[in-house]
Amino acid sequence: MKKIMDLIAEELAAAFEAAGYDKEYAKVTLSNRPDLCEYQCNGAMAGAKAYRKAPIMIADDVVKRLKDSQCLEEANAVKPGFINMKLKKEYVAEYLNCMSTDGELGLETAKKPKSVVVDYGGANVAKPLHVGHLRSAIIGEGIKRLAKKMGHRVLGDIHLGDWGYQMGLIITELKERKPELPYFQEDFHGEYPKEAPFTIGMLEEIYPKASGRAKEDEDYRKEALEATRLLQNGHKGYRAIWNHIMEVSVADLKKNYESLNVHFDLWKGESDAQVYIPDMIERLKAKGYAHMDEGALVIDVGQESDTKEIPPCMIQKSDGASLYGTTDLATLVQRMQDYDPDQIIYLADKRQDLHFLQVFRAARKTGIVPEKTQLEFLGFGTMNGKDGKPFKTRDGGVMRLENLIAEIVEEMRKKIAENRTVDPEEAEETARIVGLSAIKYGDLSNQAFKDYVFDVDRFTSFEGNTGPYILYTIVRIKSILNKYQADGKALLKLKVEPAHDENEKALMLEVLKYNNVIETAFEELALHKICAYIYDLANAFNRFYHETKILAEEDETKQKGYIALLVLTKRVLEACIDVLGFAAPERM
Numbered sequence: 001m002k003k004i005m006d007l008i009a010e011e012l013a014a015a016f017e018a019a020g021y022d023k024e025y026a027k028v029t030l031s032n033r034p035d036l037c038e039y040q041c042n043g044a045m046a047g048a049k050a051y052r053k054a055p056i057m058i059a060d061d062v063v064k065r066l067k068d069s070q071c072l073e074e075a076n077a078v079k080p081g082f083i084n085m086k087l088k089k090e091y092v093a094e095y096l097n098c099m100s101t102d103g104e105l106g107l108e109t110a111k112k113p114k115s116v117v118v119d120y121g122g123a124n125v126a127k128p129l130h131v132g133h134l135r136s137a138i139i140g141e142g143i144k145r146l147a148k149k150m151g152h153r154v155l156g157d158i159h160l161g162d163w164g165y166q167m168g169l170i171i172t173e174l175k176e177r178k179p180e181l182p183y184f185q186e187d188f189h190g191e192y193p194k195e196a197p198f199t200i201g202m203l204e205e206i207y208p209k210a211s212g213r214a215k216e217d218e219d220y221r222k223e224a225l226e227a228t229r230l231l232q233n234g235h236k237g238y239r240a241i242w243n244h245i246m247e248v249s250v251a252d253l254k255k256n257y258e259s260l261n262v263h264f265d266l267w268k269g270e271s272d273a274q275v276y277i278p279d280m281i282e283r284l285k286a287k288g289y290a291h292m293d294e295g296a297l298v299i300d301v302g303q304e305s306d307t308k309e310i311p312p313c314m315i316q317k318s319d320g321a322s323l324y325g326t327t328d329l330a331t332l333v334q335r336m337q338d339y340d341p342d343q344i345i346y347l348a349d350k351r352q353d354l355h356f357l358q359v360f361r362a363a364r365k366t367g368i369v370p371e372k373t374q375l376e377f378l379g380f381g382t383m384n385g386k387d388g389k390p391f392k393t394r395d396g397g398v399m400r401l402e403n404l405i406a407e408i409v410e411e412m413r414k415k416i417a418e419n420r421t422v423d424p425e426e427a428e429e430t431a432r433i434v435g436l437s438a439i440k441y442g443d444l445s446n447q448a449f450k451d452y453v454f455d456v457d458r459f460t461s462f463e464g465n466t467g468p469y470i471l472y473t474i475v476r477i478k479s480i481l482n483k484y485q486a487d488g489k490a491l492l493k494l495k496v497e498p499a500h501d502e503n504e505k506a507l508m509l510e511v512l513k514y515n516n517v518i519e520t521a522f523e524e525l526a527l528h529k530i531c532a533y534i535y536d537l538a539n540a541f542n543r544f545y546h547e548t549k550i551l552a553e554e555d556e557t558k559q560k561g562y563i564a565l566l567v568l569t570k571r572v573l574e575a576c577i578d579v580l581g582f583a584a585p586e587r588m
Contacts, residue, residue: 001098001106003516005029008039008071008085015065021047021058028085030513037074037084038509044081055081089498092508093561096496099512100568105575107515109151117335118144120347121158121257121264125249126170126203129256129401131391131454135380138443138581140347141262142527143378145579147345150522155339158253159331160269162246166207168228170245171238172220173210174198175227183237192237196244200252203245232274242271259405261436261581273330277322280330280368281315289366290315301361313358328359332368343374345525350379350449378525381451383443391454409435411460412468422587430585434468435460437582441467444580445531462588465535470577473538474584476545477570483551484563496568497561503544507565510540514572518579527580534576541569 005028013023025043032040044058051058059077066075074086099106120140123133144156174197175184181197182188198206214221231238250267257263281297284290290297295318302310315326335341346356356377363369385391393399413431416422422430442459446452462468481491499505510533517533520526550566553559577583 001095001102001108001515003108003519004087004095004512005039005516007095008087011066011069011071012041012043012062012083015062016043018065019058019061021051021062031084036078037076037086039085039087041083041085042081044077044083048081059083087509089505092505092512093496093498095512096508096565096568099514100496100564100571105514105568105572107149107518109149114152114342115339116147116152116154116343116345117339117341118147118154118156118345118347119159120144120156121262122161122348123158123253124161124166125253125269126166126207126245128204129253130398131383131401131404132398133401134260134404134439135383135443135448136347137257137260137262138440139378139380139448139527141260141581142440142444142579143345143347143525145581146518146522146527146530149518149575149579155265155341156263157266157268158264160250160253160267160271162249162269163232163271163274163327165224165228166211167231167242167245168224168226169210169214170203170206171227171231171241172224173206173213174241183241185237188237192240196248198244198248200248203248256402259402260439268331268334270327270331273327273334274322276330276333277326280333281326284315284366287366289362294318299362299365301358301365303361310354310357310361313362315362324355325359325362328355329363329366329368332359332363336369336373341373343376344369345376345378347378347380350381353377353379376525378448380448381446383454384451386453386455388453405435405439408438408456408460411435411456412438415460415462415468416588419588422585426585426587430588433583433585434471434588437467437471437577437584439467440580440582441470441531444527445535447526447528465531467582468588470534470538470573471582471584472588473541474570474573474577475586475588477541477566477573478584478586480545480550480566481563481570489563491563491567494560494564494567496564497557500558501547503540503547504562504565507537507540507544507569510537511565511569511572514575518576530576530579534573537569537573541566 009026009028012026012028016023016026025047026041027043029040029042031037044062045055047058048055056077056079059081062083063075063077066072069075071087071091072085073088074084076084078084118140120136120143121133122136123129140156144154147154174181178197182190182192210224214224227238231242281290284299285297290299293312296314297316298312298314300312313325314323315329316322335344348356360375360377363375364371369375383391391399393403409431412435413427416427416431416434438459442454443452445465458464459466460468462472485491496508499508513533517529521529548562550559550562553562574584
């Protein structure tokens with residue numbers, strides 16, 4: 001289905017042309033004064049200079065040609081040259097009924113679907129997920145779901161930190177604790193154990209201890225560096241340990257991401273890129289893209305148009321070691337070879353902006369990524385506590401993600417128990433569902449690049465711009481529909497009727513914005529726009545609900561129209577929260 005603003009714009013374009021003006025001036029926007037009108041066009045003011053005419057005269061000319069409009073009830077020219085418009089109630093109802101019969105709610109999906117890779121998550125193996133991993137997971141999952149909603153072919157890749165010095169540290173510490181293990185016996189030729197010699201809990205204790213010791217003990221640090229080198233050069237025993245680390249860590253990561261309703265299609269990591277590095281570096285040197293600078297191999301990525309100096313992209317240190325830039329370029333080699341994507345979207349802390357600028361420019365300059373493939377970096381701000389500093393535990397430590405989730409779920413459990421609307425057996429699952437909405441909506445309702453304050457009290461409230469409020473609205477609609485059906489009435493073959501009052505029309509006008517909001521959110525990678533939309537939609541429904549006797553309505557046709565509108569409102573809200581990565585319970 002065409003978006004409602006496009007349909008209005010088509011009528012307006014015809015009116016501009018009929019009045020002797022260029023149809024390019026017929027751009028339609030939502031009114032910023034809903035008390036005066038519903039939609040607006042400012043094209044008359046833009047055309048005033050070209051036609052050497054007062055804007056109000058152009059607006060008057062156009063409005064005269066809109067008297068027989070199919071969709072507009074009112075079109076008024078207002079000084080200095082605005083065209084204010086209101087839609088016909090019958091037209092709005094007709095549009096909503098078309099949405100109702102469309103499986104995608106009228107959303108215009110991509111005519112030429114793109115192949116999209118979303119790189120998000122970025123967790124390190126052998127380390128617990130903490131609150132610093134939250135934003136990448138939540139925003140990345142939402143972007144992936146949004147791209148799929150628009151009809152694109154999408155792969156979400158976690159891009160694990162699973163290679164390098166941290167592995168050498170774990171191997172070194174394990175060797176010191178359990179030197180008798182076969183992995184450390186150079187003369188061992190049998191099969192290594194299938195069971196890992198450690199649990200995830202042990203791994204999470206081993207790494208920080210080894211890391212701390214290496215900072216104080218130079219010999220220990222050198223041993224860890226040597227273990228890293230041996231691992232990366234194929235040491236059989238160390239590779240076996242690495243496989244154990246991966247198996248144990250990935251199982252734990254999947255469990256934790258599952259609790260956030262975050263699911264990756266690909267579990268690739270830095271290690272998967274290593275095989276591409278040697279040939280890539282040789283090619284970059286042979287083609288003259290890379291050169292030595294103070295002992296390091298670099299690619300110049302500065303451009304004449306730069307207003308500040310952009311440092312070269314370093315791909316090999318003076319000691320021959322690779323860097324993040326090397327791995328990211330090699331990962332692009334792998335992705336182009338395996339998936340040939342049309343678009344790759346990266347999610348990471350906004351402070352990585354320079355890094356990705358260097359990598360993207362290097363990838364373009366060297367031909368690793370062709371011009372047809374879009375490379376986009378979506379940098380996000382930090383999640384802070386009420387003190388404005390990065391979110392911490394009460395004793396000042398970095399909070400584990402599972403502890404944050406547990407804290408939110410417990411808070412929701414208390415509030416649900418106070419309401420006493422859910423059976424104790426349901427309370428646990430309901431608290432988990434609503435708690436997840438509090439976390440995700442609390443994050444996604446902010447613009448991604450901005451820092452924000454994670455306020456547990458505010459995010460778990462059933463009032464205001466929160467996830468629980470959105471879910472409470474959906475549950476309220478479900479309750480009305482259940483009562484309607486309990487009276488022996490069916491939800492099938494219902495039609496939205498033209499609005500009977502302003503509250504009903506206001507709700508309808510919010511519902512029909514759906515396809516425009518979803519499309520714009522994808523174009524701008526702006527999930528906060530979906531949050532703002534469903535908050536407005538929930539508010540519009542609740543005003544309608546409080547002012548309208550829905551189940552007590554005696555006029556059957558009128559009541560059926562109300563119920564049809566509620567069914568559609570629920571579908572739109574549920575489609576939006578599905579993109580955001582959470583769902584609504586049956587009761588709250």
